[in-house]
Structure formats: C-alpha cells, structure tokens
Amino acid sequence: MGVGTVLARRAIALAVALVLVVVLTAVIMGATGYDKTIWQALIHEQARAYQMSLMQSHIPPEKVRELVAAYKEKLAKIYGLDKPWYQRFGPLVINTLTFNLGISESYDVADVAGVPYPVRVGDAIMLCLPRTIIMITVAQAICAVIALYVGPLIAYRRGTLIDRVIVSYAALTNAIPVWWLGMLLIYLLSYRAGIFPTDFRSVIAYINAFWKDPATNFVNILYYASLPIITIVIVFLGSWFYTVRAMVLRIVKEDFVMVAKAKGLPEKYIVSKHVLRAAAPPVVTNVILSLASSLGGYIITESVFNWPGMGTLYWVAIRSADIPTILGLTYMLTLVYIIARFILEVLYILLDPRVRY
C-alpha cells in the first residue's frame, strides 16, 4: 500500500467523522424535539406582543383572536415548524457545512463575544478563538517546551531521586482536576492575596481593542491570563513529563542506542542525535493533538475562570439553546481537531522512515 492510499483513506475517515458530528448534533437536537420547544416559546412571545398591539387599536376581541391565530401560523411556517424536523435541519446542516453559520439568537452569546446583539456565529467564534489560544494553547505550549527539554534528561536518569520526584509529581497532578485547582487558586491568590483579578471576563475589552495600544493591552492581558495559564501548566506539566519520559525510555532500550553507547559516543550526543530523532514522532503527535484539542477549550476550566473563550461560548450557547451557535461551534471545533489529525498523519510518515504501513 502506497503512502498516497494510506493518506487518502485517513482523509476519508476524518471527513466522514466531521460530517457525522454535525449531522449527529442536528439529529440529537431535532429528533428529541429540543428545537421545537424553543421555537414554540419564541412564537408564543411574539404572538403575545402582537395581541397587545391589536388590543390597543380597539379591534373587536373575536377579530383579535382570529388575527393572532393567523399570525402564529405564519410564524410557525417561517420557522418551519409545520414540516418534520429533518426538513428543518437539512438546510441548516448544509449551511453549516458550507461555513454559512448564520446569526446567533442569544443575548448571552453576544455578551461572551463582547459585541452588541445580534452577532454572526462566525464572528463570535473568531472573537473567542484568540482568547482560548491565549489561555489554553499558550499554557500547553509552555508545558511542551519544558517537558521536551526536561523529559529526555530524566529518562536518562531513571531510578534516581529526581526521576522519582518527577514521576510522583506526574501521578499527583494527573489525579487533580484542573478546574478544582483553579477554584482553589482563585480563592487563595485572587480573593485572599489579591495578586490576580477575581473577574476574568473583563479581559474582553483588552483583547478586542488590542491593536489600539498593543503595549498597554499586552500587560493587561498578561494580568488576566497568568492565573489560568499557571493553573493549567501546574496540572498538565506532570503528564507531559510522564509521556515524554515514557517515549524516550522505549527508545533508549532499542538496539541502535545500545550500539551508539557501545561505540563510546558521549551521552549528550546520543540523546540529541539518536534518541530524540526516534522519539520525535510520538512526541510530535502528543504536541499537535493536545494543541488541537485545547482549541476546543476546556469548557469546565474556562467556565470556572469565567474566561470568555470557545468553551464558555459553547456552554452559554447550550444554556440559551442557541442552535446556530451550537452547530457552528461543534463544526469548527471538530474541523480544527480533524485538520490537526491529518497534519499528524502526514508528519508521522515524514518523520519516521520506518512507518510505511
């Protein structure tokens, strides 16, 4: 099987997953009648407003009732409630897949985005994406850099005190929920010590107006973002250490490293030239995958910090039952993840000559 076939196959599987996610999300919301109840509430509200305006212009009550009923029917037709759910969601799915994400109906979504209502779903996502990158992706990148530097060193000193300390640290932080540490640190460092802000939502202003005064805004953003970043780095550094260490350990036992050792090559040289080269594919996999999935935002962690990123946007969209935002965001999150997966497949083949399926 050639490289091209392998990649084509993977691409198809990824594309299927992408479409499936959007369709499944739509089916879940349509088949359970989730969207119908929302539309009906909306129609009810509009019909009542219409009724009030009619009553004020002295129209006989029977006539009002008739007009309101007709108005309700008209609205139901506009929202497509007279048709079965799959006919309502068909166009919606196709629009989403073609990046025609539509307009959000929720005030809360506009509030998280930090712009006046109503907001286009695409705009809301583009506004929240950089905030998630600042908080979570930066934290993951910091972890990756530290772990890639320290991991091989501890793998070479396995069994020593420092190795044990780092493995225990990994086990401990692996067990701690990051959002719980967030709650503790918010109390200790923000409320008690007053070092960091208590309301993280205010970062919106500085990020949205970043280019007006980059220097000052950068400092302000740093003030808001440091606590979330510190929290995430503390928790995730442990598992990063452990993964990199395990990968390097597997390579260290391989014959070609033994040969290099037997040749009397200096240890530093072996680490950088032999071990890291071979350990690169799995390590790169880890880096890219965690960066890609971090874009989805840590919904719970963002919510604990009240950080206006993609995770909070998704949660707010679900809370306010805003179907266009839910669909659009699910689509974009999966798309980013899947593109990262595909890049990975390509890199895997490029980096490790042994991988040829």
Added chain:
Amino acid sequence: MSSSSRSGAPALTEKKLKSIGRTLKIWIKEILSYGTGKVGLVLLCAFVAISIVALVTLPPDYRYMWNNPKYWQDYPQLAPPEWVRALGYQNAKHEVTTFDSPTSIKTGNFKIFKYVAYYDLDVRDYPQDIVVKLQGVKVPRVNNVVAPIIIKAYVERPDRVTIKVLDQTLYLPPNTTVAYVTEPLMLSADRNLIVSEISAKILKGAGATLNPVLAMNYLFSKLETVNVTGVKATPLEGHYKITLELYYPSIVKISNPAKKALIVVVGDCYGYMGTDNRGRDIAQALLYGFPVALAIGFITAIASTLIGLFVGAISAYYGGLVDEFLQRLIDVIGNIPLLPFLILLVDITPVDLRLQVIMLVLIVFSWGGLAIVVRSMTLSIKEEAYVEAARAIGAGNARILLRHIIPQIVPYAVASLVFSVPSAILSEAGLSVLGLEHGWPTWGKVLAAARMSGRYDAWWWVIPPGVLLALASLTFVLLGMAIETIVEPRLRTR
C-alpha cells in the same frame, strides 16, 4: 492429573476458580512489591470499605432527603467542622439535648411538662438558633375534640435574666385520629418575641431599636446602649439554662407527651466536616459519594474495556471486511470531540436519567484506544504455533478466541481498565461543577453547590470533595502504574 478423570462440571469450575485465585494471589503479591502498587491497593481497599459502610448506614431515600431543606432545619448553616474549636477558632458549639421523658411535670390549670437543657457559651461567638424538635407528639383529646397544645421556651442567661424565646399555641389538625403525630414538629426561636423581651427586660425600655435578624446575637450577649438608639453587643460567656414547657389540658391522662423531645442549640460549627449554606452535613454527602463514585467509575470502565477487548480481538482475528469496518468505525469515533457532545446530550436528557447518559456516552466513546492495542497484539498472537495447533485439532473460532487469544491479552486489558476508572468519576464531577444537575449527592455536586454559592472561602466545603476526587483518581493511577510494570517488563526499574 487424577482429578481431571473425575470430569464433572462442578470439579471443572472449582479447578478454574482455584487457578484464577492463584493468578490473583500472584498478581497481588507482585503489585505489593511496588511502592506505588502498595499505596494504590491500600487506598482501593479503603475506598471499597468506606463504600460498604456508606451503603449499610445511609437511608435509601437519602437522595431526596439531601435536596429537602426541611430536613436540615436544625443544622447550623455554613459552619466549619467542630474540631476547629480545638485550634482556637471562636465558634460556638452545637449542642443537642435529647429527652425520652420530661424532666418534671406540674399539674394546675394545665398539665405542664418541663424539659431542661444546659448550654455553655465558652467562646466569643453567638449560636445561630435554638430549635425545639418533638417526635411522636401525643394528641390531647377533650370530649373527643383535639385540644391545642401551648409550647413555651425560656432561656436563663448567666446574668440571671430570663428571656422567653418561644410562645406558640399548636393547633393540631382536628381530624387527627391516631394518638401520635408522626411527623416531627420543629419550632425555631421566635425572633420578634426575643427582641421585645430583651428591650423590656434588659434595656428596660430605652429608646434603642433592635433588629430581629440579630435576635440570637442579642440573646447571647451583654448589651450596651450607644448613642441613644444603637446597641453594642458583646458575647456573654457562661452557663445558659434552656427550659421547654408543653401545656396540656389538665384532664388528659398523659404522662409522656412526646416519644422524643430535642432541644437544639444550633451552634456555629458542626460534625467532622462542617455544613454547607443550607445547613446540610457535608460529611454525609461525601460518605454517600463513595459508592456512587466507585459505581460510576467501575461500570463505565468495565463496559468500555470489554467492548475494546472483544472488538479489537475480533477485528484482528477475522480480518478482511470486518477488520476494515471496525477500524474505520474506531477512526470516526476517535475523531469526535467528546466533551461538547457529552454536554449537549446530558443537557437535553431529563434530570433523572442524566447520570446514566453520562456513563453510556463515555462507554460508547472510550473503547477505541484499547481496541487498537488489542488488535495489534491479536495479530501477532494469531500467528503463534499453539493457535495453529488448536485450529488443527478442530477448535472453532469462538473457542480459539476465548480460550487461546483473549486470556493472553487480559492482563493488558486489566491495566487499561484500572487506568480508565477515574475518567467517568471526573467527567461526572466536571459536568456537575459546570452546572448540569443530576439529582445525586456526589462529590462533584458538593463542589458545584460551593461554586454556585460563590463561597470559595468555606474551605471545609471546597477542599474535601476535591481531595477525594484527586485521591480516587490517584488510587487508580498508582494501581494502573504497578500493573503496567508487571505486564510490560520493559518499564521495570529493577
């Protein structure tokens, strides 16, 4: 091999059980030889033991009790654990005095049943409330008509001033047919009454205005008038005597009006773990959280491990179209971002089914990784000579899979199972903290309540559930690490 000649089903299962027991013994011995394994195993045993205790001791309708504010009325609200007093914190103690029968009975115009309790205020703090709780109150009947009961309570302060804190006439429902009122009656101190009593007896009608919200503080303090209309309260330490009186019509023939009478001085600290903002005992919720957490974790882990094990083995063993289909399915499932999907599904599920949906979704989405590993292992095992030999004897596919291939993989599957136990526990906790209700009192729910109330400063409320969550996952990570070193010799340090 004489036992095998006795060929009978019971003998066979007994042999099998013995062999499983032997393997288990060897495993445990090996696990114990690692420091991590030792700690993990001890923690696991503790978790299981506590879960059993919780299941045995807690009432079956605890779920509803937990969400019912009425049940927690005589508990202090947002109170730290009792042991903080030993650290020098100024928190008034919580004291419950229980009576099976009245302290004294006086007969005159009324039959007066008297209960006397004592309370020591030994810190610079005020109790939150005084609550009278009567269980199984006897219904007085005069000429076949239910007569009212008068309930009065007094507090005699260290400065010899007696303040009436409760004066209420209790009209029992006229159609009460049973001799006892089965629901416990609970009465809190009457704050308006206390305020008027205090202005008459202590402030002697001076112009100061008292706020009924602070009635308890006044009741337990030395009061001074400041600037004519204000008062300054400082805790009055010493012995307090609390008297409860039940007035029955004197002609009724009752010697004990209540099966149980409780005088509760609601303090400012409670139990081993304190209470939350609704007065609920956090220790109870955490205790009940043990079996729920273990059940969620184990059911999800076992189900997804079994699916992964069988799908992986079948995929590799049969190959061809089956393999292709299953591998693509794993690809697709593995590429779906789980958390957003889970949140959406749980949000549209009715509250009663949410916990089950969380578990189901995690099972459906988390078997893929193991299936890939199992597949690659099966591919090499399939080519072994003994599998070929089994096939040559005429063993069927199912037999070869179940007897020759899967047993080889089980150790890896066990390691993967142990590692995956915490994920469901943490997912449940995370979703609770996010704000998705599911009605069960879990560790996550306790944390969620703390987050909703915004009281991060109540450390006894925020820290213990998080520590338990961390300990639970630590247990399985440590155990998993030990098992992994046993099944993957390359990871051994010795």
